[in-house]
Amino acid sequence: MKKLYFVFLLFSFLFACGDDTPTPYDGNRLTHITYAPIPYKLPNLDTALGFLAMPIPVDNPLTVEGVELGRRLFYDPILSGDSTQSCASCHKQALAFTDGNSVSKGIAGQFGRRSAMSLENIGFMNKGLFWDGRTNTLEAQALLPVEDPIELHHTWGNLEQKLRQHPDYPTRFRKAFGILNKSEINKLLASKAMAQFERTLISGNAKVDKIRAKEAGVQFTNDETAGFELFFNVGFAPDAQCGHCHSGSLYTNHLYENNGLDSALALTDFRDNGLGGFNQNPNDNGKFRTPSLRNIALTAPYMHDGRFNTLEEVMAHYASGGHYSETRNPFLPQIRDIRLSAKQQRQLIAFMKTLTDTTFTTNPAFKNPF
Ligand code: HEC
Numbered sequence: 001m002k003k004l005y006f007v008f009l010l011f012s013f014l015f016a017c018g019d020d021t022p023t024p025y026d027g028n029r030l031t032h033i034t035y036a037p038i039p040y041k042l043p044n045l046d047t048a049l050g051f052l053a054m055p056i057p058v059d060n061p062l063t064v065e066g067v068e069l070g071r072r073l074f075y076d077p078i079l080s081g082d083s084t085q086s087c088a089s090c091h092k093q094a095l096a097f098t099d100g101n102s103v104s105k106g107i108a109g110q111f112g113r114r115s116a117m118s119l120e121n122i123g124f125m126n127k128g129l130f131w132d133g134r135t136n137t138l139e140a141q142a143l144l145p146v147e148d149p150i151e152l153h154h155t156w157g158n159l160e161q162k163l164r165q166h167p168d169y170p171t172r173f174r175k176a177f178g179i180l181n182k183s184e185i186n187k188l189l190a191s192k193a194m195a196q197f198e199r200t201l202i203s204g205n206a207k208v209d210k211i212r213a214k215e216a217g218v219q220f221t222n223d224e225t226a227g228f229e230l231f232f233n234v235g236f237a238p239d240a241q242c243g244h245c246h247s248g249s250l251y252t253n254h255l256y257e258n259n260g261l262d263s264a265l266a267l268t269d270f271r272d273n274g275l276g277g278f279n280q281n282p283n284d285n286g287k288f289r290t291p292s293l294r295n296i297a298l299t300a301p302y303m304h305d306g307r308f309n310t311l312e313e314v315m316a317h318y319a320s321g322g323h324y325s326e327t328r329n330p331f332l333p334q335i336r337d338i339r340l341s342a343k344q345q346r347q348l349i350a351f352m353k354t355l356t357d358t359t360f361t362t363n364p365a366f367k368n369p370f
């Protein structure tokens with residue numbers, strides 16, 4: 001036993017020696033930079049606004065340094081194969097992190113088939129990301145656009161090299177994640193940082209929130225009140241059904257629904273199968289994630305393929321009850337049956353406009369840092 005202990009001591013001594021012997025600095029070590037990350041505090045909206053608590057993975061807590069690194073990566077065209085596009089090319093702050101196009105355009109000019117989604121309150125979306133729910137976490141999601149041929153069309157191997165040789169990023173990776181050497185910079189840490197930044201993108205300061213918080217002097221107009229009552233079926237207003245799917249403080253039930261956009265006589269007739277295309281269950285064909293309606297006035301065009309240019313077109317769709325298919329939600333024909341008048345449609349739009357939060361779209365913390 002004693003002998004063993006001695007051998008152990010000898011070994012630790014040798015190792016300690018190895019560490020202390022001044023090795024010539026290879027230019028890649030980062031240990032001279034202090035690693036003392038500061039926890040990032042998210043605003044407490046759970047109680048104030050009734051948002052659910054944001055799930056944060058235990059292996060990726062938010063830190064000031066991690067969020068800032070993520071913001072830089074998000075805005076940096078270094079992420080794309082030809083250094084022309086970044087995440088922000090398709091997720092613009094002024095448009096609540098959408099791109100204003102019906103479907104997104106990648107670096108080589110090809111069009112994707114779906115509309116860029118808003119990233120507001122993305123940290124609360126915990127029932128799958130994307131229109132079809134095909135990814136579970138922001139960390140996993142952030143890996144995808146870089147290599148997508150019709151998005152950033154780069155390779156992670158190449159990008160990791162660029163980040164390791166960059167004059168600024170290695171210091172930031174050290175400060176955010178405590179890595180000892182530039183060689184440890186990799187896609188997993190990059191995606192963790194981007195996910196941290198995305199979790200800070202919280203919008204909860206719209207007119208509707210001020211009214212909920214009983215802020216002095218803020219009131220709905222008559223049209224907004226009427227729209228609110230139709231939307232949530234309050235009082236004697238006819239039930240426009242909106243609040244069943246666009247429910248809660250985020251105006252989404254987090255579920256996948258078919259709101260009647262396409263007619264399909266058979267389950268296999270949809271142009272885009274949505275959730276069913278991902279989980280291979282034909283009974284989910286034509287279903288897409290119910291989007292939050294926060295900042296909806298800023299995120300035209302609308303729907304997963306950006307087919308409607310205005311909220312008026314959206315309302316005309318709902319008032320018609322949409323197109324028949326087996327997976328169409330039964331609420332749709334019920335909306336048709338109440339025969340929303342032109343005035344009621346305008347009132348619903350007036351209410352939706354109270355969900356616009358310009359403090360979110362102008363918040364300096366979310367801006368391009370370069
Ligand atoms: C070429 C345009 C484009 C670029 C570049 C791009 N995105 Fe997107 N993003 C989209 C589109 C389109 C969707 C919806 C795709 C779908 O559902 O199939 C999307 C969806 C998302 C979602 C899911 C949102 C939700 O509500 O579920 C996240 C998160 C996201 N993008 C983050 C990023 C990040 C991070 C980057 C950079 C690494 C990035 N995007 C780069 C177009 C783009």
Ligand code: HEC
Nearest residue numbers: 240241242245257259288289290291302303304318329331
């Ligand atoms: C059955 C559930 C359901 C009902 C009821 C419903 N919606 Fe939707 N809504 C959805 C889904 C799902 C989408 C996305 C569909 C897609 O793109 O394939 C959507 C999309 C939208 C969009 C576009 C969002 C965007 O980001 O592009 C608006 C605006 C909207 N709904 C408003 C309303 C209004 C107003 C009502 C009431 C008249 C209503 N919805 C009723 C489920 C519903």
